[in-house]
Amino acid sequence: MPSTRSESIAEVARWRRRGRSRRGLKLRSFRLQVMLLVGALLAGMLLAQGAYLNHRKAEIIADQIGQRALSVALxxxxxxxxxxxxxxxxxxxxxxxxxxxxxxxxxxxxxxxxxxxxxxxxxxxxxxxxxxxxxxxxxxxxxxxxxxxxxxxxxxxxxxxxxxxxxxxxxxxxxxxxxxxxxxxxELDVVEHTSLGWLLVALMIVFGFAGAYGLSRHLKRVILGLEPHEIARLAMEKEAILQSIHEGILAVNHEGEITLLNQQGRRFLDLPSEREVLGQPVQDVVPNSRLMEVLDSGERQFDQEMWLGDHPVVVNRVPVMHEGEVEGAVATFRSRREIVDLSQALSAVTRDVDMLRAQAHEFSNKLYTISGLLQLDRVKEALALIHQESERAQAQMAFLMGHVADPVLSGTLMGKLTRARELGVLLEIDEQSSLSVPLTLHGQEVLMTVIGNLLDNACYAAVQGIGTPSATGLDADAGPRQPRVRLFFTDLGEQLLIEVEDNGPGVPPEQIESIFSEGFSTKPGKHRGIGLALVSRLCQENGGAITLEDSELGGAGFTVVLDKTLCREPSVSNV
Missing domain, CATH: 3.30.450.20 (PAS domain)
Known part of the structure; x- marks a missing residue:
């Protein structure tokens, strides 16, 4: 077996060397092939034309001599x-x-x-x-x-x-x-009169080969020094890459006519065949396209949002430049829904990480406290702290187990309670809250996203409201207040109802219409404005809606209504 493997490796190495030799030969002979082909074609044409013309000249000379002889005879x-x-x-x-x-x-x-x-x-x-x-x-x-x-x-x-x-x-x-x-x-006279013609033919052949050599060098520069077989391979590779990538690609020439459209682009545009649009003006196929602006200005456009039919996409547009001139433009577009779904997945991972980090931080503090009490020989106080934490955790678990039938949602709420305590926020779950029926897999994903984003935003807003007077004015003289967030949810009735309130500064009236727009956020920093937009989209996709109103706590209150199909059908026992 080792011998066979070694022979196989050696055979592959020999094949690669032969391939390099063949490629080297092709690289060296390309210009020679072009020169010989063009030169031979030109030489053949010149020789044929020269032979014909000199033959006709010989015939004319012979005829003239014959007529001369006849004239003398006459x-x-x-x-x-x-x-x-x-x-x-x-x-x-x-x-x-x-x-x-x-x-x-x-x-x-x-x-x-x-x-x-x-x-x-x-x-x-x-x-x-x-x-x-x-x-x-x-x-x-x-x-x-x-x-x-x-x-x-x-x-x-x-x-x-x-x-x-x-x-x-x-x-x-x-x-x-x-x-x-x-x-x-x-014959001597014919040779004397036709020798100049043959000399000119020879000179033209020499100049033809020189021109063929110059043409071969020019072609080599035009094709960027590549060999024909390399160009063919690159063309096939480019086509395979364009058709396999997940983004839609649309290219136009300097006149705005479509020259390339990959498979994903056809799906976005709902076109059955690429041939139907090649050569067509881009404005006829994509009426709201801004590729003509790129052709006119030569400026790049990145992360532009537009709609292709009923599909939201994020578009990048770049010009194709050659020697400082705009020769065309290329647009790449990707589904915005996929980006939102990716953000949702990242948000879920971030929530899990935050929950684990908060739990680790909280229990680390508790363990340090218990360790210190034990070192101080304060066993009773340590036991009391342990019982206190155990009772609180058991009370929270008992409440969630008694009022929330879905274990995944219970886990999410436990993590949010832990995270709120770490932030110093008092997160209250209304005693009337209940979810009597477990959620479907899709329902779990939707409610984790909706409740998670709303609670995160509420906790942030409540923390930001520390030190500001209450909106109701009831504790204006009491100084800084504790951040509070209240959650209520129920599946009673025909729909799922979720309410999240906070005692933060609220939402300014001029921002109410933009609060659910993607990319808009009251938080500083980049990559914001996704959570509420995602919640709004999930509500629309699941037969519900989200509204914003003033909270009884003094801040903002969000009310979410979702279709009850997110819950599983209640099981019926046969008696």
């Missing part, structure tokens, strides 16, 4: 001395000098004149005079009387020849004139 055939010489006893004596002079002046390879049977009267080589003309292409001129250009192999080699018949005064064909330019000389 000129010779129209010379009167040449025509009259055909009636002489020795035509060559007259025609040969004329033909040679014209040959030298025109640069032709040969000017041959023959009779109607193709016997030479003029030829560059005098020893060939009187011999038949070679090539076998005289019939069109001698028989049909045509003037034409031909390409054939004569006695001097392969040439382009212009041929025309010689007519006498009566229009009869008495001879033929053939003017030729050798093909090798024609």
């Amino acid at each position: 000129s010779v055939a129209s010379i009167p001395a040449v025509i009259d010489a055909f009636d002489d006893d020795d035509p060559s004596a007259t025609i040969q000098p004329i033909a040679e002079r014209i040959r030298r002046e025109t640069g032709a390879r040969y000017v041959v004149v023959g009779d109607d049977e193709g016997i030479r009267y003029a030829h560059p080589l005098e020893e060939r005079l009187g011999l038949p003309m070679v090539g076998g292409d005289n019939d069109r001129a001698l028989i049909h009387g045509q003037s034409y250009v031909s390409e054939a192999t004569g006695s001097l080699g392969e040439a382009i020849r212009g041929k025309t018949p010689v007519f006498d005064a009566d229009g009869n064909i008495v001879g033929i004139v053939s003017v030729g330019f050798m093909l090798d000389r024609v």
Whole structure:
């Protein structure tokens, strides 16, 4: 087994090294691949175009030389001395000098004149005079009387020849004139005239490869130095990340058109498919969106609240910048209800921690006191203190056990009583309070949140009211008073009723309308204004309401009404 494991690890290491080698090769060859691809394509196009143009140029040059040969032949055939010489006893004596002079002046390879049977009267080589003309292409001129250009192999080699018949005064064909330019000389002329074109093609190919190299470097910069396979992998990873995150994401371009919407965003907007909104103006899809403001100003917006349909969300909006210009904007939005639920969970944990801390602090003080009495040999006083604490705890437990049927709510109230004693607040639970039916799991969560937040706020307000005169004026001369909080709850009737009062300073009239708004708080510091807003939302979600009025104790009094469905159905015993 260890050997197999070692071999597996070694194989993985070799695979990773090969992967790095392949990636290194790709990194080194990307620019070369782009340069070769673009350069080869450009070179192929230039070579094809150059070949075609030079071929056409060669054809034009050859045709011009042929027409030149034909023009010379027509000129010779129209010379009167040449025509009259055909009636002489020795035509060559007259025609040969004329033909040679014209040959030298025109640069032709040969000017041959023959009779109607193709016997030479003029030829560059005098020893060939009187011999038949070679090539076998005289019939069109001698028989049909045509003037034409031909390409054939004569006695001097392969040439382009212009041929025309010689007519006498009566229009009869008495001879033929053939003017030729050798093909090798024609090819030299073609090469001379097309070499410049091929040189330009070569230069254009060199510049094309240089441009391809520059293009490859530019593309490398544009794609941030990444390889194509890396870009593909990043695109897939980005898509997977966008679709898996819990926040909704909406992106627009500089014209305000939607370019990206992830799966969570579609759920918030209640859209069946992403394709239906891509390319659409964001104002048509999200009428109250403020992304256009971000596009215009380029400023970021954080923790903005808005509604998507009937769903409250918290939105962050940031511009997409490129070289100092706004290219688009991205909005991320998260359900505000989830944030409130998270705050609720944190509040529950904080309450538990506070309860444990308060109990630990209280019992620590009591233990220190008992320890001191025992050290002073005051056993009776120590026992009396123990009995006093035991009786008070038993009285509280007996009251809660007798009046509260739900153990979770009883535990919450015990913790709040302990916390109130630690703060120096007298927390009174009305003797008429009762909860005769246990709560459902949801009901336990709701009542723990509602009663916990209300008691925490009441204790804070009562402590803040220390040293202030009573609102009723009854103890105005008595100086500082003890902070007091009173709790009443009952499940009698059709609904659950909860009342929490304190003797604090109360709520100013100008703040009554805002006291249940999320983020508003009379307490100093950040991250406040959640408790009462959470209580208000829970009341609305559970068929109830919360109201604020003046307390009989002189401070604020909160009354909460909840639907009785939070309680379990009473069990019916079969007799």
